[in-house]
Amino acid sequence: MQPTVIDLTVASRNPACDNRSVLYHDYPGQHCSIAASLEVVGERWSLLIIRDILRGRRRFDQMQESLGIARNVLTKRLNRLIEADIVERRRYQTGPDRYEYFLTEKGLDLWPVLMAYLGWGDKYCEPETGPPRLIVHKECGGTVNDRRICQKCGRELEVRDAESIPGPA
Amino acid sequence: MQPTVIDLTVASRNPACDNRSVLYHDYPGQHCSIAASLEVVGERWSLLIIRDILRGRRRFDQMQESLGIARNVLTKRLNRLIEADIVERRRYQTGPDRYEYFLTEKGLDLWPVLMAYLGWGDKYCEPETGPPRLIVHKECGGTVNDRRICQKCGRELEVRDAESIPGPA
């Protein structure tokens, strides 16, 4: 299994993507950053879509198949994420227009959330086999913990400093 | 900007992850710690309930009012969390039985996820007013970042080392 090369080029908000969809999640009376975040990405599929894009699945059908999500729901989610400036849609072909989805800087900044879930899941969902994948520091090869700190060199890492390799499982 | 190699794919399905509880979320074909975590707590209210309990709202009506969640849904969520061993229900009075809800160790271990969401939300949802709440190190009073590191004394903190106080907003 070879890792996928991902272009993390970041772009600005695309005003062409108009969408009248509303944020149907409304946690009333919450003046809390956690609640505010959850309004945007705290919903069934969003984080898995973001993980998939991070993983290199940039196209509609790839994501749909990998996630097993209904196609109409995937459409809605992607539009919501685009509207929230987390995902960017780029046409890679005209004629029949074809698109790929990329994470914006804001989307990439959700990496800590994914790492936190990964750490928790490794501890409680895969306790005896060990983590199915390890996140390692590209430069020195040390494993990265859920604080995004390299266990070998001690550096505090950003998303671009790390990669995922098969774990002991 | 150079391409980044990231692969959060996960290889093998672990039967230990199977839970006889009714996980109505089923992300088919996902054999990944992130997906596994989201099956348990990646749903509309769970994390907010956990946040509430962490902040000391331990009783049904307190949570119901603070969250604005429907009562029947709160019942269901709490039962799911209890079943998943994230929340523990303790009777504090007999006669008419009265209960309080506490986090188990497993529940407390979700603190990193909350801190990651908090960090993201502070950055993107409350950019001008500043964070509505600050997490501080109880011992030295320094603020805690989303790596759960005290900015003042540099220590790596656990959930019991920190507390939440009103922020500048």
Added chain:
DNA sequence: CACAGTGGGTTGCATAAAGAAACTCTAATG
């Protein structure tokens, strides 16, 4: 004693969202 209030839920019904599957559209390929 009557009656309101409190804590911790259930029940029933209406609506909103998710899922499954079929359909569309355009262009390229055989």
Added chain:
DNA sequence: CATTAGAGTTTCTTTATGCAACCCACTGTG
């Protein structure tokens, strides 16, 4: 000319959520 691929729509069904009302066993108040 038929088929395939990518990226969605459309339609229909199932599931989840929200809302309001109700229940029950006390407890405190006049």
